[in-house]
Amino acid sequence: MTYHWIDQPARLAEMASTLPADRPLFLDTEFMRERTFWPKLALVQVNAGEQGVWLIDPTTMVDDPGPLTRLLSGRTLVMHACSEDIEALRMHTGEAPAAIRDTQIAAALCGHDLQCSYQRLVRELTGTELPKDATRTDWLRRPLSAQQLAYARDDVVWLPELLALLEARLTELGRLAWWHEECDRQLAQATVVGDPEDAWRQVKGAGNLSGVALARLVALARWRDIQARERDMPRGFLVRDPAMLALALEGPQRREQLAALDLHPSTIRRDGDTLLALLREGETQTPPDALPGPPTPEERQLIKALRSRVAEIAESMQLGTEVLMRRRWLEALARAPEQLPEPLLGWRHDVVTRPLLEMLP
Structure with a gap:
């Protein structure tokens, strides 16, 4: 698939005007933050279908982020493992996407590893092997090398096919609503500014x-x-x-x-x-309540029994255990079942939370 380098706000505005307003964007970003608190957006890649891949250079649009903001505004973004990408985009444009559809989350709900990489997912679903050799390069350096540009293009080339395959599988499994719930939760978490x-x-x-x-x-x-x-x-x-x-x-x-x-x-x-x-x-200040200490021997026994039950449920559904229940959620449930972590109140409630609550003394 061909790619177009876009480093002028006017050019981006012109090309963005050709996209239907209700069309989701298949998107990825490259950013740097090794020596900064805030992520520095270095590149935005968009798979525009028949128009090819757009490689948008935000470093030339710092003083005029309007076209990029308008391109993203009100749209659903289809991305892979996108929590940090959302933060980088929000820092540059001042806005968060209307919705996200994260293919890493979809893959986990289909039985793949919770942290399945984009390259691995492409290989497992399409049989295509993508190179990884540009992952740790300096994306703020200009000009970008041919290797970097090819890597950046490949990061969005397969997103439409991944989306179609994963949506079909989730629909077959009856888990499409689960995916939407998880994506909404991730978007909400990614836009929270820490206190x-x-x-x-x-x-x-x-x-x-x-x-x-x-x-x-x-x-x-x-x-x-x-x-x-x-x-x-x-x-x-x-x-x-x-x-x-x-x-x-x-x-x-x-x-x-x-x-x-x-x-x-x-x-x-x-x-x-x-x-x-x-x-x-x-x-001179009153200290807050200390964080919970290690589980007591009784709590450890209960957590062990609960974890075994989670593993049974996960195996029966061909899901990773961590997809159903994070360790911290399980410990919180064992210690204070009247104060369930928010993720255990959604689709997980009937699937795993209720069976665990029934085990509590």
Whole structure:
């Protein structure tokens, strides 16, 4: 399939005007975020059917994102494993898609691996082997190489055929509505902006803290999250998680104490006084409830029995166990069945949640 390089807003607007407004877009993106907090949209690939593949260069449209925004506005996007793509598109255009149809989710509901890659799915459904050698290249570099352009084109060439095959199989299995529900959930989750007040929950090891140490961590994590957004850098570039825990546990009072807590010298020079002030601030605050600790022996036994039941149900449906029940959902159900995680209230309720609830004492 031929491809067209589009790096002018006017050209994109002209070509987009030829697409029916109600037509879904078969789409993929390339973005970079290794050294930034926000994803940097580097390329948007659209399979436009008879018009070939459009390789849209958003780096030339930063000052005029309107044509790309209008191309995506109000449409259903057919993509593969698209949660981060949605974030990258939203950062560039300011909008989220009207709906998504994720072929990775569809594949999982048809019995493929939960994390089945696009290349693997193409191979399993069409017998075509796609190259993977451009996956980790610098997509913001210009000009893109012929290898990168071919890789980018291939990432959308097979989407229409995958969609047709997966939709047919889901319809046959009676799971089409399940897919739509899962896609709607993913879209909602992908468009949520994290609250800095909850940032401490994402610090690895936070579950081991309580009391004043946890209150300190809350203050530190809030500041780190806000600063990472403002400075557009990964959280770990500011303060790594192990250092966050050490600060929260030790509560140093002087700058000279910071060097012993795995903090980079540049961090101490730039933000040392701020970190000390945050620790003092945290000590004046009421800590939140600690995260749940490890399951008790009784809970472990119950979780083991519930997991066995999930495996039986999944096997009978030829589904991966993780498709039906994530580990964290299972533990939450065992500990507080009156507060079921939201995914267990949809199509899963009759399929797996109800049978598990019937096992509870």
